[in-house]
Amino acid sequence: MGDLVRETGVSRGGIYSDFSGKQELFHACLDHYQEAVVTPVFAQVEAEDAGIDSIRCYFDNLLSGFEAMEGFGIGCLVGNTLTQIDPSEEVTQEKLQAHCTRLFNGFRKVLARENGPDGPLSAAELDDLAHFTMISAQGLWSYSRLTDDAAILRRYAETLIASIETRLRGAAS
Amino acid sequence: MGDLVRETGVSRGGIYSDFSGKQELFHACLDHYQEAVVTPVFAQVEAEDAGIDSIRCYFDNLLSGFEAMEGFGIGCLVGNTLTQIDPSEEVTQEKLQAHCTRLFNGFRKVLARENGPDGPLSAAELDDLAHFTMISAQGLWSYSRLTDDAAILRRYAETLIASIETRLRGAAS
DNA sequence: CTTGTTTTGGAATGTTCGTTCCAATAAGTT
DNA sequence: AACTTATTGGAACGAACATTCCAAAACAAG
Secondary structure (H helix, E strand, O other), rough: OOOHHHHHHHOOOHHHHHHHHHHHHHHHHHHHHHHHHHHHHHHOOOOOOOOOOHHHHHHHHHHHHHHHHHOOOOOOOOHHHHOOOOOHHHHHHHHHHHHHHHHHHHHHHHOOOOOOOOOOOOHHHHHHHHHHHHHHHHHHHHHOOOOOOOHHHHHHHHHHHHHHHHHHHHOOO | OHHHHHOOOHHHHHHHHHHHHHHHHHHHHHHHHHHHHHHHHHHHHOOOOOOOOHHHHHHHHHHHHHHHHOOOOOHHHEEEEEEEEOOOOOOHHHHHHHHHHHHHHHHHHHHHHHHHOOOOOOHHHHHHHHHHHHHHHHHHHHOOOOOHHHHHHHHHHHHHHHHHHHOOOOOOO
């Protein structure tokens, strides 16, 4: 709380008059992160006419972020919270789930569009592939905290996208 | 610390006579986790003659664990630590890196063996694929904390292994 | 049994930190 | 200016908790 007062310039009383306590404040942070950070970077994937390039572009943006920083990263607020929160803290848990569902839906729509009406992938396979993309992004964020070699992360993303494209082209499931 | 005393039955003084403090104790926990948890479950992948089935089997064991528990999981000590530790805590950071390197090497050897001397994949591609497997496992652990639907996790692992096999069979990179 | 050595249970200490409180100050209103 | 209403800076309080300490109990050796 002292850090917050110092960094934001808002007084302790000010914070406590707007939020009932740290917990509520944190929930508000997650909401704010969603619109201030996730929405801009994910908007292209969520665009009505987005194709597979929007996914490539999404990962490319993440990677530019990794490459821009020196040393180790601090990860993503959602991803970090995911492995820090007590699973019984339901409000937070639901916000994290909403985030993951949002990513899933975004990827899912793009993949379905790219697959087309008579593509090689069934609805269930599209679900799997969208989950695969979403969960892989989570792995990427985690590992970005441990390596300062952004090239590894970039190749990870390339491998991921290549395997998505292979599936869309109709390789064996 | 109170929890430790209660759960282990060791007295406070006992703990502090064996370890200088919480930090050293935690480092010892990571080491212990490595040999008590990671080694048994990863041994098959590290076996001299392990093939791709050992990787399948490795993920299958993880998934059996996910399926066996009800509700949300608590994740993996290494994976959780990865997103909880201050990156400037070097001792821990090095232990986490050693863990990831271990997984990478294990997967890498299996993939190289499976690829054979004249397989479709270059050394660099084998590196990529081993990193891909290792980082994907991390994503799996993370997401296992958020869903109680183990089927999603299982399909994730199946998708991962399918894409590894596709690559080994020589699909486009 | 006696003496010396470990180990224990838990009180005591010191620190960190979330939260509350309030006098002082600033801002707004008539 | 006079008065009311926020806002601030920071002291104060209380809870949580890591660490230390120690008298009592358990144990070991002779």
